[in-house]
Amino acid sequence: MTDSENNTIASNFIHDIIDRDLAENPELKIHTRFPPEPNGYLHIGSAKAIRINHSTAKKYGGTFNLRYDDTNPEKEDEEYVKSIYEDLLWLGAVPDGGVFYGSDYFEQCYEFAVKLIKDGKAYVCDLSAEDMRLYRGTLTEPGRNSPYRERTVEENLALFQAMKEGVYPDGSKTLRAKIDMASPNMNLRDPAIYRILHTPHHRQGNKWCIYPLYDYAHPIQDALEGITHSLCSIEFENHRPLYDWVIDNIGFAHKPHQWEFARLNVTHTVMSKRYLRELVETGLVDGWDDPRMPTLCGLRRRGYTPAAIFDFLDRAGVSKSLSVVDYELLEHCIREELNLTAERRVAVVDPIKVVITNYPEHQVEYFELPNNPNDETAGKRQLPFTRELFIDREDFAEVPPPKYFRLKPGGEVRLMGAYIIKCEELVKDEQGQIREIRCRADLETGCGMPGDGRKVKGTIHWLSAAHAKDATLMLYDKLFTIEDVSAIPEGKGYGDYLNTASVTKVSHAKVEPVLAGAAPGQRYQFVRLGYFIKDHKYDNTFIRIVGLKDSYPNKK
């Protein structure tokens, strides 16, 4: 995705806000950031945050930072730092402003906290977690002041330093912002801004035993990096007053502003990192990059491209209303791209033998098939034709349903790129199963031959039995049977709606010979079937990205 393409993305309410800000201050250089906590793998919901922050910066000629929000050492790990970076680069959202770590600002966070204490705006509180909750009040009742709220500046300073030096055990004290215990906004009821945690940090080691909390650290990080627009998801909307409080009371000259947008939800899948982890850990899926997962590594393995993902995100739009976007929109986006770019190949999912009775036994002839009929420049390839062929079992019906125009007894059908054949006889075994379909070809109708122009209604794909290669096809389906997982009734869980048939492994598919050399990651359209990608994890395996649309009346 190039910058010029980014400029074409539709406007949204965030752009309106920026336009307004720019009208007031034409000198403003837009600066955004993507601040993931390295506690899991990125998913398509994260990609929305990336897309919004990144494309907004690009649209206005601004700068985009990646910042690991690593203020909670208990949940974070280098494994995730690495994967997040890979996924971000894969998407093409280059952090041209730099890569930062929230933990690199610990020193400054500490100094700002000392300043707040000196200004009488923060205090050390000895309340236990449970007591703090009691004192906080409820949604409808105001809270009560902590008995430690009026400690002197000197006492607070000494206590906070002792906290830092490791004098106190985990949970025994916190540093709290002195705001308003009666605020109708719970976040303003003297929120804890530092906690004691004798846990080593994945980057800082044992340097710290007190850690700043999100609401305190985030605005500082934004201010220090010169972020102008801190675009985050809507559950932080109630935190905005606290975000502004921190900026104002520390006294930053540069004031970043937080704006919120609705999170992304997609039908038939789940965005909860907690639950995705559970799927991985219980073995219900084959790792974080299982092709059914909404993770970026899962989508990548499934064959989705960054362009299709961004296209999807852009089409889904940006607003503040809770929504669940149809998975079919994502499928549409990848189909649209791959229709233009994927070369066509033949694969037969469930082979059944067809014998061309009037074709010589040992003859081989080659037909040229276009790599992409919609794109002349894609060139052609050769497909061997012999007396014995495979076609897909679905393309033959002994008792055809209405409007069936594939192969049927006595019927004619076109073998794509080759002859028109007529079904004349069925050979069955003792059980009555069809062993082979015997057909007669109209040998004048091959591509470029005199009868080339003859029309029949149906066209099916085929493979020379002697030349076809074996391959494994992985056919994935939706992870959950329920459309909107947030609508799961009480008493039921995600597990009750897991699609038990979300994967079908086809071990004995046949593919055309040239596919034996397909490079991992290569995408194709298997003609009349769908788009597939050669897997990089398992040999000789093709993963179905998405099927072709099918308007056959009896389908679906």
Place this chain on the structure above:
RNA sequence: UGCGGCAUCGCCAAGCGGUAAGGCAACGGACUCUGACUCCGUCAUUACCUAGGUUCAAAUCCUAGUGCCGCAGCCA
């Protein structure tokens, strides 16, 4: 029960007082050696959560309701 947010077609979503964009899905039809693609057409008209009101004119403004989401971590 407090505070904040959101309510426009099956799903997203424009609209910012001047008479309901667009995309996906769906449904017709044309084309077709992929029942794909492409193309053409249909798809909110006592209509914009409801009820009142202001106005020549309201999805847009006002009033009163209703519904849904978020918030009571020393998580982010």
